Amino acid sequence: MSSTPEVVVVGGGPGGAAAAYWLARRGHHVVLVEKRELPRAKTCGDGLTPRAVHELREMGFDFSVAEFHKCEGLRAVAGDLTIELAWPQHPVYPSWGGVIRRIDLDAQVARLAEAQGVVVRQGTVARPVLGNGRIAAVALIRHGETEMVFPRAVVVADGSLSRFGRALGARRDVRRPFGLGARGYFASPRSGDRYLESYLDLRQGGAALPGYGWIFPLGDGTVNVGVGVISTFHRWKEVNTSALLGVLVTTADPSWGLATGGAIGRPTGGKLPMSFSVGPVVGANWLLVGDAAGAINPFNGEGIAYAYETGRMAAEHLSTALGAGDLTRLQGYRQELDDRYGLYYRVGRAFVRLIGRPGMMPFLTRTGLRSRPLMEWVMRVMANLLDPADRGVGMAAYRLLERLVQVGPEP
Numbered sequence: 451m452s453s454t455p456e457v458v459v460v461g462g463g464p465g466g467a468a469a470a471y472w473l474a475r476r477g478h479h480v481v482l483v484e485k486r487e488l489p490r491a492k493t494c495g496d497g498l499t500p501r502a503v504h505e506l507r508e509m510g511f512d513f514s515v516a517e518f519h520k521c522e523g524l525r526a527v528a529g530d531l532t533i534e535l536a537w538p539q540h541p542v543y544p545s546w547g548g549v550i551r552r553i554d555l556d557a558q559v560a561r562l563a564e565a566q567g568v569v570v571r572q573g574t575v576a577r578p579v580l581g582n583g584r585i586a587a588v589a590l591i592r593h594g595e596t597e598m599v600f601p602r603a604v605v606v607a608d609g610s611l612s613r614f615g616r617a618l619g620a621r622r623d624v625r626r627p628f629g630l631g632a633r634g635y636f637a638s639p640r641s642g643d644r645y646l647e648s649y650l651d652l653r654q655g656g657a658a659l660p661g662y663g664w665i666f667p668l669g670d671g672t673v674n675v676g677v678g679v680i681s682t683f684h685r686w687k688e689v690n691t692s693a694l695l696g697v698l699v700t701t702a703d704p705s706w707g708l709a710t711g712g713a714i715g716r717p718t719g720g721k722l723p724m725s726f727s728v729g730p731v732v733g734a735n736w737l738l739v740g741d742a743a744g745a746i747n748p749f750n751g752e753g754i755a756y757a758y759e760t761g762r763m764a765a766e767h768l769s770t771a772l773g774a775g776d777l778t779r780l781q782g783y784r785q786e787l788d789d790r791y792g793l794y795y796r797v798g799r800a801f802v803r804l805i806g807r808p809g810m811m812p813f814l815t816r817t818g819l820r821s822r823p824l825m826e827w828v829m830r831v832m833a834n835l836l837d838p839a840d841r842g843v844g845m846a847a848y849r850l851l852e853r854l855v856q857v858g859p860e861p
């Protein structure tokens with residue numbers, strides 16, 4: 451391998467694979483470094499919304515693979531109330547989503563990047579070497595052997611723990627919301643179900659929690675079962691996601707057969723940094739994408755689509771900056787993140803603060819689940835599937851929310 455790739459991308463998850471793919475498509479010489487051997491598992495719900503499907507489609511992902519299970523919508527459950535909502539029609543995004551284990555998804559997208567000419571270095575840890583306020587070199591460490599490379603720029607896509615990003619000085623804004631989740635796989639007779647199911651009445655010690663449980667069918671005899679809770683609840687530090695997962699398994703609709711089918715392997719937990727809580731997202735010759743930037747949508751905990759989207763945006767800005775020989779242009783990426791997500795994520799932060807207040811989550815879910823038009827609107831908002839050209843009452847209501855959060859204090 452040449453020791454002078456133009457760009458090193460750190461991390462072979464959705465953010466890194468997308469950044470590498472789009473850079474290579476623009477003709478750049480890219481090395482994608484992944485510390486584990488692919489295919490590798492990643493703690494995740496494995497759920498893809500239409501936004502994620504759209505990005506995968508743009509990269510030429512083959513949805514006919516056996517591992518991909520297509521889903522038509524979302525079923526929300528709270529106590530005795532249930533509502534089934536199909537994914538909405540949208541001019542850009544498809545009206546379907548899906549479920550695929552991350553062990554399969556990430557390996558397949560890395561192959562798409564490879565087909566564009568990306569050199570994938572697996573089982574290799576990347577560490578930055580700093581000099582003159584920039585990344586002077588990247589150390590690639592494999593089996594104790596270190597190789598130094600000297601890229602012109604680095605895309606940092608090393609996930610929620612982001613040791614590489616932290617070595618560059620990136621920090622999480624602790625005032626912003628944060629999520630914790632846990633998931634496990636279970637055998638289930640309803641693995642072929644075409645809806646993502648979410649449980650909106652998570653409770654611990656009788657108190658309702660901001661967050662939800664899920665059962666996402668994989669179509670292969672198994673389902674992904676998990677819980678996610680957000681930090682806007684005052685007793686947040688006492689939340690035990692493994693215990694909540696245990697409760698969900700015993701209380702979910704018995705037709706899923708979770709309690710009888712049994713777990714496949716041990717459940718695992720993980721962090722969900724959200725709302726662009728990590729920064730700065732741009733340095734002298736580097737950019738943060740995906741979870742490393744805290745890009746998860748605070749409304750619903752979705753991070754795969756935002757990792758693909760930010761990876762692609764970072765690639766576009768980096769390509770332009772490299773072409774112009776002017777890396778100060780990377781600041782355009784920061785600006786685009788602000789333009790595309792700033793206000794929407796601000797509304798999201800206000801929403802998760804609201805549902806963190808005592809009694810709010812049960813009140814809102816029970817009100818919402820009784821009204822189909824209201825829930826359809828909520829689903830559009832939470833999955834970021836509003837159509838800006840829409841002149842209807844739903845979009846008008848959302849614009850009103852935007853105005854309200856702009857005049858209120860920073861949520």
Ligand code: FAD
Nearest residue numbers: 461463464465485495496497576609631720740741753754
């Ligand atoms: P990652 O997917 O974490 O990839 C980072 C990669 O970098 C890893 O492969 C890691 O091995 C590698 N790496 C780290 N450090 C180095 C290094 N120094 N050198 C080389 N490689 C390195 N999102 C959804 O859209 N749908 C869901 O259903 C969903 N469910 C979730 C459930 C849970 C419990 C959790 C915790 C998260 C969930 N998310 C979900 C969020 C989603 O998993 C993340 O947002 C997404 O994985 C972010 O992608 P990424 O590429 O930024 O990071």
